[in-house]
Amino acid sequence: MGCGGSNDAGAEQRQLEAERQTRIEQGRAAIDQKFEGFNDEFFDARAKDYEQFAVPQLASQYDNTEKNLVYSLARAGLGGSSVEANKRGALGKENAQQLRNVSDAAQSQSNDLRRDVEGQRSNLYSQLEASADPGAATNLALRAAQAYQKPTSFAPIGNFFKNFTETYLANNEAKMYSPGAAAPMFAWGGQSQRLVNG
Amino acid sequence: MEPLTAIALIGLALSAAGTGVGMVAQNKAQRAQDQARAAELYRQSQYSRKAGAVVDQQIDEASADTAKPTIDEAAASRAANYNRITSQVQQPTRAITKTVSSPFAAATAQQSALAAQWNKILGGAQSRIGGQQDWGLARNIAQQRAAGEIGLIGRNARGSASVSAAEQQDASRAGDGMAAAGQLLGLAGQGVSLYGASQAGGASQDYDPSATAAWGQEDWSIPQQSLPKMGYGWE
Numbered sequence: 566m567g568c569g570g571s572n573d574a575g576a577e578q579r580q581l582e583a584e585r586q587t588r589i590e591q592g593r594a595a596i597d598q599k600f601e602g603f604n605d606e607f608f609d610a611r612a613k614d615y616e617q618f619a620v621p622q623l624a625s626q627y628d629n630t631e632k633n634l635v636y637s638l639a640r641a642g643l644g645g646s647s648v649e650a651n652k653r654g655a656l657g658k659e660n661a662q663q664l665r666n667v668s669d670a671a672q673s674q675s676n677d678l679r680r681d682v683e684g685q686r687s688n689l690y691s692q693l694e695a696s697a698d699p700g701a702a703t704n705l706a707l708r709a710a711q712a713y714q715k716p717t718s719f720a721p722i723g724n725f726f727k728n729f730t731e732t733y734l735a736n737n738e739a740k741m742y743s744p745g746a747a748a749p750m751f752a753w754g755g756q757s758q759r760l761v762n763g
Numbered sequence: 764m765e766p767l768t769a770i771a772l773i774g775l776a777l778s779a780a781g782t783g784v785g786m787v788a789q790n791k792a793q794r795a796q797d798q799a800r801a802a803e804l805y806r807q808s809q810y811s812r813k814a815g816a817v818v819d820q821q822i823d824e825a826s827a828d829t830a831k832p833t834i835d836e837a838a839a840s841r842a843a844n845y846n847r848i849t850s851q852v853q854q855p856t857r858a859i860t861k862t863v864s865s866p867f868a869a870a871t872a873q874q875s876a877l878a879a880q881w882n883k884i885l886g887g888a889q890s891r892i893g894g895q896q897d898w899g900l901a902r903n904i905a906q907q908r909a910a911g912e913i914g915l916i917g918r919n920a921r922g923s924a925s926v927s928a929a930e931q932q933d934a935s936r937a938g939d940g941m942a943a944a945g946q947l948l949g950l951a952g953q954g955v956s957l958y959g960a961s962q963a964g965g966a967s968q969d970y971d972p973s974a975t976a977a978w979g980q981e982d983w984s985i986p987q988q989s990l991p992k993m994g995y996g997w998e
Contacts, residue, residue: 654874
């Protein structure tokens with residue numbers, strides 16, 4: 566009873582609001598369910614993939630660098646000397662550093678992917694709250710999840726031992742132009758060089 | 764009791780009943796509004812408590828006590844990865860054309876030992892830095908989720924509050940039916956009272972036709988009065 570309107574308008578609105586909130590909860594649960602596969606194992610796999618991509622290249626570059634070092638030292642008549650032992654130690658340190666960097670880069674790849682996935686999940690939540698449509702949110706979540714499951718490529722890797730070679734090349738050049746300096750100790754990629762005094 | 768008195772009393776009683784019912788209706792509406800308001804306040808307090816729990820959890824997880832073991836664990840994981848990746852790589856030892864002398868072997872071993880020590884120190888520091896970054900990322904993600912959760916709770920609270928206005932309006936009409944009945948009772952009481960009053964008024968004066976002048980014989984003349992003299996007596 567009552568004049569000028571229904572007494573149930575508030576109850577109806579309350580019901581609609583409750584249904585809206587329930588739909589959003591359902592939608593969030595659906596999104597979470599689609600994103601269940603993005604767990605620690607998934608992100609660790611990304612790191613492993615990067616390692617498998619980078620480590621062989623690092624090993625190859627180390628091999629070349631060591632070879633060039635040995636040849637360079639041999640040309641300088643320093644093979645088997647304490648200089649070679651010293652340079653080998655330095656190269657070993659650089660190699661270990663680059664291995665750690667590869668490991669960190671692999672972890673960064675994993676972390677970046679984790680951040681992206683989380684951002685995507687957050688976007689889907691926002692869209693769900695705007696639409697209150699769990700069906701649409703589920704479809705979007707499914708598509709996003711499938712996109713992240715696809716293999717992706719890694720950026721090309723540069724020269725891991727660039728710093729090492731540049732340091733020793735610079736060192737050698739400095740010695741070449743210094744009076745009484747010994748022969749270049751580490752100059753690969755070119756012919757043997759010897760500074761002749763006089 | 765005389766009939767007219769009874770009618771008057773009934774009228775009064777009906778009016779009083781109408782007023783009473785109206786008051787009850789008003790109280791009913793007020794109670795309904797109070798209940799609706801209290802229900803909304805309770806809902807809002809629940810939303811607030813829920814959001815507070817999310818914030819509390821974030822604070823707990825971000826405390827130094829929680830951060831330290833998390834960072835330690837992440838650093839240990841990175842250090843383990845360093846060791847694993849290093850052990851996986853067979854560092855090629857290029858054949859040395861010369862016969863290796865004993866001093867060279869000793870120097871190489873010494874340099875290798877130095878390098879290993881150096882790497883141990885650097886690796887430890889690097890893993891700690893990485894562990895802190897991992898912790899930072901975990902915190903960022905957790906905070907992002909918490910912010911989303913709190914945002915959702917806030918929007919739900921606003922949705923509930925917006926419904927509350929309509930509920931208040933509904934509640935204000937909760938006594939409408941009873942109020943209408945009260946008004947009807949009041950009107951009935953007034954009607955009965957007026958009827959009783961009119962009956963009582965007629966009964967109190969005995970009508971005597973002889974005491975009134977016949978129609979058309981009333982004296983409508985103006986009573987003659989001597990006017991007072993005014994002014995300076997010029998007549």
